[in-house]
Amino acid sequence: xxxxxxxxxxxxxxxxxxxxxxxxxxxxxxxxxxxxxxxxxxxxxxxxxxxxxxxxxxxxxxxxxxxxxxxxxxxxxxxxxxxxxxxxxxxxxxxxxxxxxxxxxxxxxxxxxxxxxxxxxxxxxxxxxxxxxxxxxxxxxxxxxxxxxxxxxxxxxxxxxxxxxxxxxxxxxxxxxxxxxxxxxxxxxxxxxxxxxxxxxxxxxxxxxxxxxxxxxxxxxxxxxxxxxxxxxxxxxxxxxxxxxxxxxxxxxxxxxxxxxxxxxxxxxxxxxxxxxxxxxxxxx
Amino acid sequence: xxxxxxxxxxxxxxxxxxxxxxxxxxxxxxxxxxxxxxxxxxxxxxxxxxxxxxxxxxxxxxxxxxxxxxxxxxxxxxxxxxxxxxxxxxxxxxxxxxxxxxxxxxxxxxxxxxxxxxxxxxxxxxxxxxxxxxxxxxxxxxxxxxx
Amino acid sequence: xxxxxxxxxxxxxxxxxxxxxxxxxxxxxxxxxxxxxxxxxxxxxxxxxxxxxxxxxxxxxxxxxxxxxxxxxxxxxxxxxxxxxxxxxxxxxxxxxxxxxxxxxxxxxxxxxxxxxxxxxxxxxxxxx
Numbered sequence: 001x002x003x004x005x006x007x008x009x010x011x012x013x014x015x016x017x018x019x020x021x022x023x024x025x026x027x028x029x030x031x032x033x034x035x036x037x038x039x040x041x042x043x044x045x046x047x048x049x050x051x052x053x054x055x056x057x058x059x060x061x062x063x064x065x066x067x068x069x070x071x072x073x074x075x076x077x078x079x080x081x082x083x084x085x086x087x088x089x090x091x092x093x094x095x096x097x098x099x100x101x102x103x104x105x106x107x108x109x110x111x112x113x114x115x116x117x118x119x120x121x122x123x124x125x126x127x128x129x130x131x132x133x134x135x136x137x138x139x140x141x142x143x144x145x146x147x148x149x150x151x152x153x154x155x156x157x158x159x160x161x162x163x164x165x166x167x168x169x170x171x172x173x174x175x176x177x178x179x180x181x182x183x184x185x186x187x188x189x190x191x192x193x194x195x196x197x198x199x200x201x202x203x204x205x206x207x208x209x210x211x212x213x214x215x216x217x218x219x220x221x222x223x224x225x226x227x228x229x230x231x232x233x234x235x236x237x238x239x240x241x242x243x244x245x246x247x248x249x250x251x252x253x254x255x256x257x258x259x260x261x262x263x264x265x266x267x268x269x270x271x272x273x274x275x276x277x278x279x280x281x282x283x284x285x
Numbered sequence: 286x287x288x289x290x291x292x293x294x295x296x297x298x299x300x301x302x303x304x305x306x307x308x309x310x311x312x313x314x315x316x317x318x319x320x321x322x323x324x325x326x327x328x329x330x331x332x333x334x335x336x337x338x339x340x341x342x343x344x345x346x347x348x349x350x351x352x353x354x355x356x357x358x359x360x361x362x363x364x365x366x367x368x369x370x371x372x373x374x375x376x377x378x379x380x381x382x383x384x385x386x387x388x389x390x391x392x393x394x395x396x397x398x399x400x401x402x403x404x405x406x407x408x409x410x411x412x413x414x415x416x417x418x419x420x421x422x423x424x425x426x427x428x429x430x431x432x
Numbered sequence: 433x434x435x436x437x438x439x440x441x442x443x444x445x446x447x448x449x450x451x452x453x454x455x456x457x458x459x460x461x462x463x464x465x466x467x468x469x470x471x472x473x474x475x476x477x478x479x480x481x482x483x484x485x486x487x488x489x490x491x492x493x494x495x496x497x498x499x500x501x502x503x504x505x506x507x508x509x510x511x512x513x514x515x516x517x518x519x520x521x522x523x524x525x526x527x528x529x530x531x532x533x534x535x536x537x538x539x540x541x542x543x544x545x546x547x548x549x550x551x552x553x554x555x556x557x558x559x560x561x
Contacts, residue, residue, distance in 0.1 A: 409524065
């Protein structure tokens, strides 16, 4: 069994060369024009060295040395997940090591023997095990990527703009689900505090569906703003939404609503002067 | 070939018990609350989550103090690649909760409170388990955040 | 230690510390009501800028205090709640805080004064006939 490690270390460069060649021949496999050949060689060499060390470390290989193999595989796989490779391409990258090394071993052994078969089986089992690690690392990186992108999108879609002294405007665009509603509430309250605003205008013109669940989130936002001593004006409720809300018997009495942003702004100014704050004509920027 | 547990995956980390606070008086509730806030901050949770957790500790520790004369508050954190978890355990040696379902209903109270304590905990945390019998009650509540 | 209550004109002001015990909240209620009874104020502004946890017990005592102040003819305003605290309270349940609110101490005082102006309230001079 130790022979696997010995063969790999003796034929290191040859294995890497034929591995790279194989990847190049195998259309749709690990290599695409974007991957620089130098980087690929370094990655594969690091992986192969870790694998060699694993085979040299004992009959079954030690856990520590396998961990190193796994971590090299994770590095390769994560990099590919980020660069937009498919899972199949990434798996092929690792799996294609099998035929490459098999060929070298068979050449070395010079003929079929039970020892050769055993060595090949060991190689296959190890590469399969590495492929599993590769796959889970790939999925994990992808998930993290998607998560980060959706959060970035959310940030972009929900700005809180100080449009007048004591007035903050938050235009909502897109679907409002529970997680997003929580986030919106948090941002709105923080903006109110940061801008020392007394009034928030929440414009829902860009929210495609307003149902009882969205209404509940809006109600909670209004209540939370009230606790800070601020008022929320909801604007841009479409005729469709108004019909839906009334039919669903949603209680919106705690909420100030206006059809248009313009009417909402007018209401905001009225509330400010009623509170003894600077009237619109004098309110500064 | 040995069968490999998840230890070979890079996201595997074990849970760490970060704080144990004995609740004997009202001041201890404040200490436990602060411990919860610190634990949440240390694993990177935001102000709102810190506040949710501190509020939950306040509710449960007060219950332990009022109904059992005291108890113990344990906070465990776990950081993985994709998730951050805080587990809160409040244990007491009191008479136990007669009817857990009723105790979790908003408005229910046996101690003259507003009866919001337990149901509020359920809303602020992601998961809650109540183990209760005369002589021992353990409430385990968990907050999980995806990073 | 009891939380001190200050007086500004006919408004009582108090600022709650972050580490507030249940007993201190209860004492505050008693002290504030006593000052109102002696006709030394029209209203009460409770500043909770420093408070980072308002649980159901504290919410209840604060709301009850406001109702008691109301019954005695005054107005109580809760000022300066932190965003995270407001969010948590809203998630815990509806209408946990049943009292007037203001953005800060200044807004709280203004609110008490406006409320008392419309209500008549306590006056040092007899009304004009």
